[in-house]
Structures are given as structure tokens and as C-alpha cells.
Amino acid sequence: AAAEMDTLISLYGSRIIPLSINYGYYATPPQAAPCNGWDFTTPVGNTYGDLFITASGSFPSGMINRIHYPLGQEVMGWAQWGDTVKSIITANTGPANIKLILSTTFNVSTRALTARATATFLKANTGNYNIVLLLTQDSILAPQLIINKPPNLTYAHRFVLRDNITSSAWGDVLVPIGGASLNQVFSKNYTYNIAAGYPAAPLSGYPKIACDYTKCYVVAYIYDAATTSPTYYQVMQAQQKKIYP
Secondary structure (H helix, E strand, O other): OHHHHHHHHHHHHHHOOOOEOOOOHHHOOOOOOOOOOOOOOOHHHHHHHHHHHOOOOOOOEEOOOOOOOOOOOOOEEHHHHHHHHHHHHHHOOOOOOEEEEEEEEEEOOOOEEEEEEEEEEOOOEOOOEEEEEEEEEOOEEEEEEEOOEEEEEEEEEOOEEEEEOOOOOOOEEEEOOOOEOOOOEEEEEEEEEOOOEEOOOOOOOOOOEEOOHHHEEEEEEEEEOOOOOOOOOOEEEEEEEEOOO
16 A cells, blocks of 8 residues: 555645544554554544444555545555546546645744644635634655565554644534635644653553654645535645745
């Protein structure tokens, strides 16, 4: 799955906004060295997994824009990702419905992060939309178990979800019920302090993993939050921004 994600990024560049969530039984750190002590699970990741992943019962798996929900086809094995991305890009050759701009500032001394997300609706939309901001950390060098092989002790864990910046995993209301008119603009501002290590509450007996802010990103996405919508939970637009330098 990690190799497939790298392939997609090499093909489509910044059109791919990657996010790796450690969830389920494969994410539980083993008790034996050298892979013990590396807990990448998070409350926000568990929230997503409990809704989307549990039903599939398959690892590794993933979602592309969370399409197909709630038809039970949103969770795909990695071999399906490439064709799905290609079909989405092929079908969406016109201008986007939403323009999303993400700006950030970061104070190295205090580790204080500010983020501003500005969404312009380029087409009128009915319904309501939420915005989510997440913190990710790229290229964390840590052991990785490999089936039938010795562990890779310097594996680069990429695009790792660390925490939510918005009030919850499901974000905050961006567009209330009633929708957005043509060229209407909505903005949200956030402040967040990047911790020295994550997760905030690691599994019992495991230490926090140091957070290198030079490898951290803010990921922002807008999704359909109308419970009666056929595209409920689907991601409509996304951006990411490296926070430093």
C-alpha cells in the first residue's frame, strides 16, 4: 500500500493529498524488540477506522475521496487505488466546484501553529459542508514488521496522521444547511500547539514518538456533511501545506 501511494504521487503530484492512518490489529505495537515502543495509533484515526474500515475487515486498505459511501464499496485494497484515481481524474476535466486555499504560520520557539482555510464556491451548492484540518508527519524512521522477513529497522513511515486540528475528527461546519451561492467565500482560522511527541495518550507501556516539525504538514479537506445526501462524507476538495520551513 505504501509503495502504491508513492507511485500515485509520482504520477499525479500535488493532486494526491496522502494520509496514512494506523488502525486495527496490525497497528498494535508488538511486545518484543525491536518494534515495540512505536505506537502510531491516534484517537482521530480510530474514529475514522471505527466507521469506515471495520466493516471491510481488510488490511491494508484505503479510500479515495471517500467515494461510494455508504454503499459499502468505499474501502478498497491497494490494487484498486490506481484505476480509481485515474477514473476520477478522467471524469473531472472541468473546473473544480470549490477552490480551497490553506495558509499557515509557525513559531519555532513556542511550537504554535496558526492555520487559515479559505473556501470559494465556484458553483452554487445546496446542502451543508464541514471542513477538517489534520496534522501529519512525514518520513518517521522507525521499525516496520515485514511478513516472513527480518524487520526493517529504518523504515520511513510516510504521511502519518498525528492529530486533528479542528474540534473533532469530523471537523467544523463550513457551510450551514442551505448551501453556498456562486463565488461565496467561507473562512476558518485555527491555532494549535504542536506537541513534542505523539500520540497524546499512547498505549499502555509505550512512549510518545518525537514530533519533528520540519516534516509536518497541515492537511485540510472539505466534505459533504448532509446526512441525507447521496455523497455524504465524500471529500469535495483538499489541500496540504508544509508548516516549516
